[in-house]
Amino acid sequence: MDNNNNNNNQIENANQNQNEMKNLEKKVTKNLIKNYSNLLNGNSFKDFSIFVENKSNPFEIKVHKSILCSRSPFFNESLRQESLSISLNQFNKKEMESILNSISKQDFDKLKQFDFFPKSFLVDIQTQVIQDNQKEIEDKNKEIEKNQKEIEEKEKENQQMKIEIEEKWKKEIENKNKEIEEKEKENQQMKPIFDKYQDQYQKEKELGKAFSESEIIKDIEYVKKLQEWINDNDFFSKMKKGFSAKRDGFDSKNWHKAVDGKGKTLVIIKTKDNFIFGGFTQVGFKYSQNGEYSNDPNAFIFSLRNDKGDRIPEKFTIKQGKEQWAIYSCFSSYGPAFSGHSGLWLNSNLGPCITNCGEDYQTPNGMQPNSEQEKSYLAGSYDKWVVDEVETYFI
Secondary structure, rough: OOHHHHHHHHHHHHHHHHHHHHHHHHHHHHHHHHHHHHHHHOOOOEEEEEEEEEOOOOOEEEHHHHHHHHHHHHHHOOOOOOOOEEEOOOOOHHHHHHHHHHHHHOOOHHHHHHOOOOHHHHHHHHHHHHHHHHHHHHHHHHHHHHHHHHHHHHHHHHHHHHHHHHHHHHHHHHHHHHHHHHHHHHHHHHHHHHHHHHHHHHHHHHHHOOOOOOOOOHHHHHHHHHHHHHHHHHHHHHHHEEHHHHHOOOOOHHHHHHHHOOOOEEEEEEEEEEEEEEEEEEEOOOOOOOOOEEEEOOOOEEEEOOOOOOOOOOOEEEOOOOOHHEEEEOOOOOOOOOOOOOOEOOOOOOOOOEOOOOOOEEEEEHHOOOOOOHHOOOOOOOOOOOOEEEEEEEE
C-alpha cells in the first residue's frame, strides 16, 4: 500500500515538473519571439546589404544577415562567404521587399521553393507582386466605383434640383405672365377713362394758355366756368389780353382806346378784398359822346369769388325785354358799363361807380332788386370797394 502511494507521488511530481518545464518553455519562447521581433523591426544592427534593380545604379536594402540566413535555405547557402552585401539585379525593389516581407511573416511553405532559385523562386515572387498589384487595382476600382456612385448620386441630386428650379421658375413666369395679362386687361379697362382725363387735361391746358398772362384768373375752375358760360371755343383760341389796368394805367381813356370797336369782349375785375367778377358781351363796346346803348341778348355778368373764396360761381343773364339796355357805350369819363340804368359800372379812374344788377340782369338767388344784399353781392358793397386790377380780353 505504501509502495503504491510512493509511486503515485512520484508520478504526480513528474507531471508537475513536466508542466513547469512546458510553462517555462512557453515563457522563454514568448520572450525570444519578442526579442526576435524587436531585432527584426529595428534598424540599429542591420549588418548586410542587398542590391537590386540594375548594376549601374543599384538600390540598397539593409537587412540582418543572421536572421535572413536562419529563415531562408537559399540565403543560408548563398551567404556562407564572408561578405557584407550581395547583388540580385534580376529583382526590382518591390519584388525584393515582397520576398523579405514573406520571410518575416514566416511563410515557410512558400519559401520552400527558394532552394530552386532563380527561376521558380522568381516566378513565385512575381506572382505575389502581380497579386499585390491586382489587389491594389481592385481597391482602386472599388474606390473609383464608389466615387462614380457618389458622382451619379450628385448628378441625380443636381438633376432633381434642376427640375425643381425649372418648375419653380416656370410657375413664377406663369404667375408673372398672369399678372401682366391682368394689368393689360386693367389698362384696357382704364384706357377710356384715361383718354377722357387726357382729353380733359389737354383742354384745361389749352384753356390755361388763354389766361397765361392773367393776374386774376389763376384757378382752372374759373377758366372752365368762363368757357361754359361763353360757350365759344373760337373766342378762347383767338382772344388776347388787350388791356390791363396795372400795365396800361387806371384810366378810362386808355381803356376805351384799347377796347372800343372790338368784337366779343370779356371784362374781369378783382378788388382789394379778393372779390372777382365781371361781364361778357358779344357786340363789344364803342365810344359815344352822347352815350348809346347796345342791344345784346347774350350779354351777362358773373361772380367768380367772394372775399373768402367760398361762393359758388354764378352767371346772371340779361332779363327778357331788357336786351337793348345790356351794354352802355358811354363817354370816355366812364369805363366798362353793363346795363344802362344800374348793374356794373366803373368810373374814369376805373374805380367803383355802382354794382346793382337787379334791374336789367337776373337777380341772384331771388334777391329783391335794389336791396342792400343785391347791391353788395358782386363786390362786397355798392360803391365802396377798391379795384386791384381790371383785365379785358377780346377778339
